[in-house]
Amino acid sequence: MSEYRLQTPLTDEDVMKLRAGDVVLLSGLIYSARDAAHKKIVEALDRGEAPPFPLEGAAIYYVGPAPAPPGRPIGSAGPTTSYRMDAYAPRLHRLGVKATIGKGRRNEEVKQALKDCKAVYFGATGGAGALLSQRIEKSRVIAFEELGPEAVRAMKVTDFPLLVVNDAFGGELYVKPNLDLGA
């Protein structure tokens, strides 16, 4: 288990040194999007329009933050469950997205896309929203304001604490439970 400090936008080289279980402290701009925003991004791409942020090297954070109290850039901001974005992730990886940040298992298509596109899935600690918000220095809604907590935000983070859950080599940090679940 190694520890890395990485800066966005992420490169192939950044991703290829990571293995499941590594600790990553991520800095730079990351973009928030949940299911509703993903749907709109993909619809925009279908219409041939530009996505709301550059996809090349991007890290997408699956988060719908709580409102910012006065004097803070953002409210509590921990990860949401990632499987709801599985339908969209492979396409975004093919267009250059290098990392997604969330919690919970991904499906086989996403894991395959990580291998094919040299990308990585990070886990942030679910339910640690107050702690994670301290590592977000700036936040600005850049698209789909009407979605409220689900709008797309550009967030400037410093040393955002992550664990590599799925790497680009098929490695996974989540354990298999001690129970035969059948096929």
Added chain:
Amino acid sequence: MRELDASVVIKAVEAMCIKANTELGDDVRKKFEDGLRLETSAAAREILRQLLENADLAMQTKLPLCQDTGLAVFFVELGEGLRIRGGGLVEAINQGMRQGYEKGYLRKSSCDPLSRKNTGDNSPAVVHLELVPGDGLKIAFMAKGGGSENMSRVTMLAPAQGWEGIKAFVLRRVAEAGPNPCPPVILGLGVGGTFELAPKLAKKALLRRLDDTHPDPKVAAMEAELLEEVNRLGIGPMGMGGLTTCLGVKIAFAPCHIASLPLAVNVQCHSSRHEEVVL
């Protein structure tokens, strides 16, 4: 007939919503500390350490523990001899909830099921009302997050499946849910009743303190047995492996039809946020 002003209810509910979302219960915190003593893997220890730090930070900054401040669920016991003056009880609860979610900078997570349009103020609250003897009013509030709620299930077992069948269903459910509901989890079980009663019992069971013991020794033994078996799954904090998969199992029973054995498993995440007030 005792009378209580609706404004008293509104104020109390507002305060509960904010407190529950920003102050982690000492029973939950104690379980994190126990887990930290037990765990040896680096990832499990790091996550429990983050959760303790998160609880401290939430307390200091008044930021909610988790950004998913949930749908607002209330269990209300209304004395038959009490009348609410100056407005309806359910409206007062909703009003207090809206104010709490606004003033506490809590996230509004309620939306139309199909258009997905946010209602904007976290309303409506889910209110379970029970009439009880006396003239008191007890309101319990739970902020129920979506991640763990999505992993919950109701099933109608065959009576012959009994306790073994119940355990098998629960173990399978927790194993399948894996990292998704933010383990370590807390499990509320409703056993018996009807199709709609079982999940209500399961949710209400989640209002119990983690360190309480069920007054019926037989049920207490079942809770302990299932807790141990769930922890043997090895899922660990956030699914990264370890001994701390579940912090508590709380079971509520109700008589059921001779033909059925309803079972509801309400999965609660470690961010178990609830408060209650007696007015």
